[in-house]
Amino acid sequence: MRLSKPHLTVPQKQRILEFSSWILSVGNGELGTPDIDDPTNTRWVHILDRFCIPDNENGLANLISFIYLHETLQKPTASELQQKAIVCPKNDAVDSINKLVVDMVEGSVITYSSSDSATPHGNDGGESEMLYPAEYLNTLNYPGLPPHLLELKIGIPAILLRNINIAGAYATALE
Structure with missing residues (x-):
C-alpha cells in the first residue's frame, strides 16, 4: 500500500523515505532476531518509537x-x-x-x-x-x-x- 499526501515538507518526505526503507528491510527479512520456536519463518522486530503512533x-x-x-x-x-x-x-x-x-x-x-x-x-x-x-x-x-x-x-x-x-x-x- 502506498500513501500519498500533498504539500509535504522536506523533513516529512525524509521521514517517509526512512520509514519506507525500514519497512522494506523488515519485509525482506533483513531486520529482526529469529524466533527460537520457528527461526526460519518468524522474526521478532523492534519497532522504533519514531515509527509508532503514541499509545x-x-x-x-x-x-x-x-x-x-x-x-x-x-x-x-x-x-x-x-x-x-x-x-x-x-x-x-x-x-x-x-x-x-x-x-x-x-x-x-x-x-x-x-x-x-x-x-x-x-x-x-x-x-x-x-x-x-x-x-x-x-x-x-x-x-x-x-x-x-x-x-x-x-x-x-x-x-x-x-x-x-x-x-x-x-x-x-x-x-
Whole structure:
C-alpha cells in the first residue's frame, strides 16, 4: 500500500523515505532476531518509537486522521477511498476504529439491525427457539458477520465483502 499526501515538507518526505526503507528491510527479512520456536519463518522486530503512533487516548484518532484526511471523510470520492485502508489484526480493533470513523464523519447515524432467530432442526418442537432467544443471538459477534446493530452514515468508507463458495463454484465449472 502506498500513501500519498500533498504539500509535504522536506523533513516529512525524509521521514517517509526512512520509514519506507525500514519497512522494506523488515519485509525482506533483513531486520529482526529469529524466533527460537520457528527461526526460519518468524522474526521478532523492534519497532522504533519514531515509527509508532503514541499509545494514548488520541492514538486511534491520530491514525484515522493520518490515513483519512478530514476532507476525505467529509467529502469522500471513490478514487480517494480506493487508495486508503487501515488493516487490523483483530475484530476488537476494527470495531474501535469503525466507531471513531463514524463519529468523525458529519451527518446523522442510520442504524441497521439484524434479524436473528434460531432455526429448528428436525423434531425439536421449538426447543431451539427457547434455548437461543433472539435477545441472546443479538449479543453474539462472530468474525465474518456484521454486528447486530450496524451504524452507518452517508459518505462513510465501507467495504462490502461477499462470501463465495469456492468449492461449489469449482464443482459447477467442472460439470
